[in-house]
Amino acid sequence: MENIQENQIKTQLLPTYNPKIVEDHWYQFWIEHDLFKARDQKSETKPYSIVMPPPNITGSLHIGHALNNTLQDIMIRWKRMQGYDVLWVPGTDHAGIATQNVVEREIAKEGMTRYDLGREKFLERAWQWREKYGSNILNQLKKMGCSCDWSRLRFTLDEGLSKAVRKVFVSLYQEGLIYRSNYVINWCPRCQTALADIEVEQREENALLYYIIYPLKDSIKEYIVVATTRPETMLGDTAIAVNPNDKRYKDYIGKIAILPLVGRELTIVADDYVDPNFGTGAVKITPAHDLNDFELGRRHHLEEINILNDDGTTNQNAGSYANLSVQECREKVLRDLKEKGYMKKIEEYRHSLGHCYRCDTVIEPYLSQQWFVKMANLAKPAIEAVEKGNTNFIPKRWTKVYYEWMYNIKDWCISRQLWWGHRIPVWYCQDCGEIIVQVDDPTECPKCHSKNIVQDKDVLDTWFSSALWPFSTLGWPDQNSDLEKYYPTSLLITGFDIIFFWVARMMMMGIKFQEDIPFRAVFINPLIKDIEGKKMSKSRGNVIDPLLMIDQYGADALRMTLASLTIQANYIRLSKEKIETFRNFTNKIWNVSRFCLTHLEGFDPKDCKIEDFDFNLFDQWILDQLNITVKKVTEYLNQYKFSDAAMTIYEFTWNYFCDWYIELVKDSLYRKDIDKLEKRKTQYVLWHILDNILRLLHPFMPFISEEIWQKIPHKELSISISPWPEYKKEKLKKDIEEKVSIIQGMIKTIRNIKAEMNIPLTKEIDTHIRVIKSAKKELIQEYWPYIKKLAHVHSSIIESSLEKPAYSATGVLEDIEIFVPLKGVIDLESEVQRLENKLTKVEKEMTLINKKLKNIDFIQKAPEDIIQKERIKIKELTDVWNLIDKNLKALKSL
RNA sequence: GGGCGGGUAGCUCAGUUGGGAGAGCACUGGCUUUACAAGCCAGGGGUCACAGGUUCAAGCCCUGUUCCGCCUACCA
Numbered sequence: 001m002e003n004i005q006e007n008q009i010k011t012q013l014l015p016t017y018n019p020k021i022v023e024d025h026w027y028q029f030w031i032e033h034d035l036f037k038a039r040d041q042k043s044e045t046k047p048y049s050i051v052m053p054p055p056n057i058t059g060s061l062h063i064g065h066a067l068n069n070t071l072q073d074i075m076i077r078w079k080r081m082q083g084y085d086v087l088w089v090p091g092t093d094h095a096g097i098a099t100q101n102v103v104e105r106e107i108a109k110e111g112m113t114r115y116d117l118g119r120e121k122f123l124e125r126a127w128q129w130r131e132k133y134g135s136n137i138l139n140q141l142k143k144m145g146c147s148c149d150w151s152r153l154r155f156t157l158d159e160g161l162s163k164a165v166r167k168v169f170v171s172l173y174q175e176g177l178i179y180r181s182n183y184v185i186n187w188c189p190r191c192q193t194a195l196a197d198i199e200v201e202q203r204e205e206n207a208l209l210y211y212i213i214y215p216l217k218d219s220i221k222e223y224i225v226v227a228t229t230r231p232e233t234m235l236g237d238t239a240i241a242v243n244p245n246d247k248r249y250k251d252y253i254g255k256i257a258i259l260p261l262v263g264r265e266l267t268i269v270a271d272d273y274v275d276p277n278f279g280t281g282a283v284k285i286t287p288a289h290d291l292n293d294f295e296l297g298r299r300h301h302l303e304e305i306n307i308l309n310d311d312g313t314t315n316q317n318a319g320s321y322a323n324l325s326v327q328e329c330r331e332k333v334l335r336d337l338k339e340k341g342y343m344k345k346i347e348e349y350r351h352s353l354g355h356c357y358r359c360d361t362v363i364e365p366y367l368s369q370q371w372f373v374k375m376a377n378l379a380k381p382a383i384e385a386v387e388k389g390n391t392n393f394i395p396k397r398w399t400k401v402y403y404e405w406m407y408n409i410k411d412w413c414i415s416r417q418l419w420w421g422h423r424i425p426v427w428y429c430q431d432c433g434e435i436i437v438q439v440d441d442p443t444e445c446p447k448c449h450s451k452n453i454v455q456d457k458d459v460l461d462t463w464f465s466s467a468l469w470p471f472s473t474l475g476w477p478d479q480n481s482d483l484e485k486y487y488p489t490s491l492l493i494t495g496f497d498i499i500f501f502w503v504a505r506m507m508m509m510g511i512k513f514q515e516d517i518p519f520r521a522v523f524i525n526p527l528i529k530d531i532e533g534k535k536m537s538k539s540r541g542n543v544i545d546p547l548l549m550i551d552q553y554g555a556d557a558l559r560m561t562l563a564s565l566t567i568q569a570n571y572i573r574l575s576k577e578k579i580e581t582f583r584n585f586t587n588k589i590w591n592v593s594r595f596c597l598t599h600l601e602g603f604d605p606k607d608c609k610i611e612d613f614d615f616n617l618f619d620q621w622i623l624d625q626l627n628i629t630v631k632k633v634t635e636y637l638n639q640y641k642f643s644d645a646a647m648t649i650y651e652f653t654w655n656y657f658c659d660w661y662i663e664l665v666k667d668s669l670y671r672k673d674i675d676k677l678e679k680r681k682t683q684y685v686l687w688h689i690l691d692n693i694l695r696l697l698h699p700f701m702p703f704i705s706e707e708i709w710q711k712i713p714h715k716e717l718s719i720s721i722s723p724w725p726e727y728k729k730e731k732l733k734k735d736i737e738e739k740v741s742i743i744q745g746m747i748k749t750i751r752n753i754k755a756e757m758n759i760p761l762t763k764e765i766d767t768h769i770r771v772i773k774s775a776k777k778e779l780i781q782e783y784w785p786y787i788k789k790l791a792h793v794h795s796s797i798i799e800s801s802l803e804k805p806a807y808s809a810t811g812v813l814e815d816i817e818i819f820v821p822l823k824g825v826i827d828l829e830s831e832v833q834r835l836e837n838k839l840t841k842v843e844k845e846m847t848l849i850n851k852k853l854k855n856i857d858f859i860q861k862a863p864e865d866i867i868q869k870e871r872i873k874i875k876e877l878t879d880v881w882n883l884i885d886k887n888l889k890a891l892k893s894l
Numbered sequence: 895g896g897g898c899g900g901g902u903a904g905c906u907c908a909g910u911u912g913g914g915a916g917a918g919c920a921c922u923g924g925c926u927u928u929a930c931a932a933g934c935c936a937g938g939g940g941u942c943a944c945a946g947g948u949u950c951a952a953g954c955c956c957u958g959u960u961c962c963g964c965c966u967a968c969c970a
Contacts, residue, residue, distance in 0.1 A: 015930070202966085209970085228970060241970095275969050283970050292968045351970090397898070401965075404897075408967095496965090531906075533963080564918085565907090570899060570964070573906060581918065584932040595929035643908075647917075662929080670928080748936085755924065755936035762927050762935095792927080845914085852913095857950035866913055866951090873914070 017590035019554025023703045027142055035720050036147045038087035041481030048084035049486035050076060051470050051519075052148065053494045053502070054156065056095035057134035058102050063528050063536065063574065064495065065137070066144060066546035070559045071525055071566060071642060072493050073146045077699035078637055079490075080147070081724035087486050088147065089473045091154035092134060096421040096462040097191050097358045103129050103420070119419050126420050140547060145555050145702045147720065152482070154473040156465040157422070164472035165422045165465050166439045168513060173426075173437045177374045178414075184287075184294040185413050187366030188356040189312025189326075193417040194370050196461060197410060198500050200354040200363050209349035210334070211280065213342045214240060217256035217265060224249070224257055224268065225344050227279030229351060230289075231337065232330040234259065235318045236307040237266060239285040241296060244270035246281050260342040261333065262319065269300045288367040306367050310417070326364065371415040371424060371458070375508070379406045382507040391507065391517045394640050395568040398496060398524045405500050412505075414461045421459030429453050467505035470518035483514075492519040495527055496570065523640050525566065531575040549579055556701035557583040563700050564650070566642035585650060586704050589697070592658050593708045596690045599669050603683040605713050613681040617783065620733065621740045622661040622685065625652060626692055631727040633696055649696050657689055660744070667789055687712060692725045742776065743783050746818070749811040750791035753820050756834055757809055764794035768808070768819040772800050776816065806894060810835060810887040812880050817887070828891065835888045842881045849874045 030036060039045060050072055055065055072088065080086040103126045104114055114122045134155075141148070154161060172178040186195040210231045216222040224240060240257050242249035249268070257266045266285075273296055274283050287297030288306040297304060307318045314322050314329050321329050337343045354363035383406045385391050386399055393399045415424060427436040429445035430452040436442050444451050465472070470492075474483040488510070494503060503522055510518030529535055530542040537543065549558045560582040565572040615623070629652040636645035665682055668674055691712060698705040698719050709719040716722045754761055771777045780787070781798055788796070804810070805821040809831050812818070849870055852858050859867060 016932070226970080230970090273968085273970095278969050285970095290968085290970080292970080295968090352967095400898075404966080533906095567908075569907090575906085575919095577919065578906080580932075584930095587932050588930065591930035591933085593929080598929080639910095647908085651917085658929085659934090663927095666928090751935060752937085758924075760925060760935095762925070849914085852951080855950065859950080861950040862913075869914080 017587050022707045026703050026706045036149050038149050039085045041485050043085050045085035047486050048079040049087040049489040050491050051089045051473055051489055054091040054093040055137045056098055057092045057130055058095055058098045059137050061137055061140035061546055063544050063546050067562045069146050070562045074699040089152050090148035094157045096418050100418050100420040122419055161472045164468050166425045167477050169425055170437055170439050180371050182369050184291045184365050184367050185370055186363045188361050190359050190361040192310050194413055196413050199357045201357050202352040204352045207349050207351055209347045211344040213344050214257040217258055224282050225280045226282045226284040232333050233286045233289045236286045236288050236305040237284045238303040239266050240268045241271045241274050241283045241285050243274040243276045246276040261336050271296050289365050370413050373412040375409040375411055378508040379409045381511045385517050392521050394523045414464050415458040418459050424456040424458050426456040427453045463501055467509040471514050488517050489519045491521045493523045496524045526569050526572045528574050529571050531573050553579050553583040556704045557586050560700050563642045563646040596686045608684050618664045619685045621736050625656050627728055630725045653693050695725050745813045746787050747791045749813045753809050753811045762792050764792055765820055767793050767796045769798045770802050770817040812883045815879050835884055839884050846877050
């Protein structure tokens with residue numbers, strides 16, 4: 001607390017806002033006072049909960065995290081201010097492959113592989129690494145101002161979460177929804193593990209299509225030609241397939257072909273899978289290295305020959321081609337085929353190739369024994385939940401993406417040949433062959449009581465534990481009040497790239513194990529690209545580092561920028577310049593607050609009786625505008641329109657409060673002879689508006705709003721637990737806005753004349769104002785001091801009838817004429833030109849409206865109020881035109 | 895092949911039910927106006943991709959065309 005006060009003295013007078021001496025202090029303050037902590041089951045308060053998409057422990061905060069967590073924090077802080085019992089669960093993900101890669105690289109520096117260390121020692125190293133670096137990203141989130149409940153921090157490999165993983169696995173296994181099978185899966189030879197389909201990135205590449213001659217047995221002349229992009233896989237061929245309706249090959253079906261270089265006999269089979277129009281219409285079949293071939297092989301009971309080792313080199317099944325990398329093997333096979341005359345031709349070809357999403361290595365389809373989850377039945381209720389609207393995607397179009405994947409869902413390969421992760425809770429009895437699947441580690445085989453049991457070597461896909469995140473983090477499977485109170489969570493915010501990986505799987509697991517959806521809404525935030533629309537990447541050198549931006553501009557500026565960009569699109573473009581805009585905004589807030597603070601000296605809202613105050617036109621106007629702003633911002637946040645919400649506050653603060661209200665009240669604030677009550681009233685409005693701006697701003701810009709709010713009179717300990725401004729439904733006085741707009745119009749018109757006549761704004765001038773309507777005349781007279789001040793006018797005549805001074809410039813506002821006598825100063829020609837330009841503008845508008853009004857169909861068919869509007873418009877424009885024209889003629893006759 | 899998103903000011907983008915084209919940045923001119931030059935004041939700038947249709951009225955609804963981006967699919 002002392003620190004903070006010292007700090008306030010330091011910052012009080014600085015003319016520019018310095019986030020560096022403010023941000024850490026307030027974060028510490030919030031933490032010290034437990035302001036981010038959710039209540040508990042005893043609290044009756046309505047809950048609002050979000051579970052954070054857990055960043056990888058290997059990760060460092062990038063701009064995508066910054067956006068995602070800013071949006072969550074906005075919602076969380078907003079709901080907290082609205083009085084909800086708010087819970088934002090933070091946590092990290094153990095990231096199987098990524099972490100293992102990092103630790104392997106580390107021990108490689110010591111000249112070792114993980115196999116040198118052994119599983120146990122390797123895992124020790126991995127945990128050490130995690131202890132040392134695994135919280136980096138969480139500390140970076142604190143820099144962002146994220147108001148997570150750190151007392152509920154979770155990690156996917158925690159004891160509790162691991163228990164949840166085991167319980168889910170065992171339960172799904174017992175239900176027959178998890179099974180073990182030999183299947184062609186995606187194999188990353190570098191990571192040496194299986195990958196799920198969606199972990200493979202397809203990319204189009206230039207390749208070659210090789211046409212290879214396969215001779216027929218018992219025939220010297222006849223042969224069959226097959227086309228392939230992966231010639232080395234021929235070593236695992238066990239058949240050739242043709243389409244049964246392909247006349248060209250009718251006589252070949254059932255015959256035997258000889259595999260070149262190897263000599264293996266291949267049956268020629270008929271199958272509908274083969275497209276007669278592609279290649280030669282004949283396909284080599286390699287069941288162990290191609291999914292389609294595998295399935296065809298099963299239909300025709302073909303032999304499955306695996307020619308690869310786990311590391312992607314060829315095994316003994318490749319014969320004389322053994323112990324080569326795929327590339328080396330391909331080269332050797334091609335060389336030999338050409339040499340021996342088996343290569344018919346080679347064509348250039350473009351096709352898509354799978355790459356590992358973690359290390360980009362080319363994926364090999366690979367036959368191996370893996371664990372799978374049966375998805376179809378799990379998907380069904382998860383689809384229904386969205387169809388019924390129990391869970392809503394925002395923007396809505398993402399529902400289609402979700403459905404598309406869910407309808408075509410395939411079984412999920414969940415075993416990974418890694419060491420870092422949740423080890424599969426399956427044990428095999430070495431004596432009787434029993435398979436033991438249970439939550440707790442067994443000590444003996446339940447069937448034969450042998451102690452000779454070994455656990456499955458594999459670990460589970462990281463996403464398997466992530467899928468449980470919304471309930472495992474809340475304490476499941478332990479009976480626990482958090483789960484009861486905060487599940488289903490209120491909202492999930494994430495990127496569209498993990499709708500399949502994560503959102504869909506959480507939906508399925510949540511519904512399966514909690515019998516309820518995991519979240520009521522899913523907001524899909526856009527992905528950030530650079531200003532040219534290119535993806536940010538280290539190799540391109542176009543990354544914007546959020547921590548650097550915080551250092552340069554402050555966390556608030558970054559957050560507000562990100563919020564202001566968050567429209568409901570797929571991509572948004574970010575640049576430093578955009579952040580600068582909002583850094584400037586923080587400075588604007590800082591300075592208007594400095595202004596307010598100097599005028600709030602000695603002010604205490606407790607001394608105020610609002611009934612005693614006589615709010616003038618501008619007071620009422622700014623209070624109304626604030627009220628409208630509160631309504632808009634609240635509605636926008638309700639609809640997750642972050643950009644609109646942010647920009648509405650921005651506009652009110654800058655364009656209404658700073659540009660107009662502050663300027664309008666300055667005079668009375670500086671006046672020495674001001675009435676005490678009058679002064680207190682003005683102070684009250686200043687305080688009230690500023691206080692509300694800060695509270696509206698707090699979810700977006702938590703630091704600066706707290707810093708300033710603590711300096712103005714306030715009740716609560718922190719702005720973060722002060723109430724969100726409420727919209728007051730009372731009818732606004734209709735004429736207030738109209739009156740203010742006339743006064744603003746007068747000021748702007750005079751300023752415009754000055755600017756266009758090259759007169760400095762601050763040069764005092766005289767004006768003659770002709771205003772016929774007495775109500776308007778009185779209005780202008782009443783508020784003349786304000787117009788005089790803001791437009792820098794020296795003296796004025798305001799009459800319903802007066803002569804236009806001969807040598808003068810003219811401004812027209814509706815039916816009001818403003819003359820600025822400029823004898824000796826005015827350049828007649830340029831004033832004529834100026835008025836003519838204005839006339840042209842008005843004429844253009846009039847033409848459009850006249851066209852409408854002359855259209856009989858319009859008069860007959862358009863609604864009355866629309867027609868009326870147009871008539872009023874044309875009347876006003878005509879008046880303005882006449883006035884300008886009259887003055888123009890007068891000028892010309894001089 | 896299938897699907898989705900988008901083409902509005904020089905740039906980045908708003909524009910909810912059809913009814914006077916907006917913002918930020920950039921640009922131009924002026925300003926030592928006592929909170930702020932990270933500022934203040936004033937201003938210029940758009941055939942709303944193209945073609946057709948519905949309508950009294952279309953940036954918005956419908957059809958077609960075109961260009962860009964993304965996702966997805968087992969054509970070897």
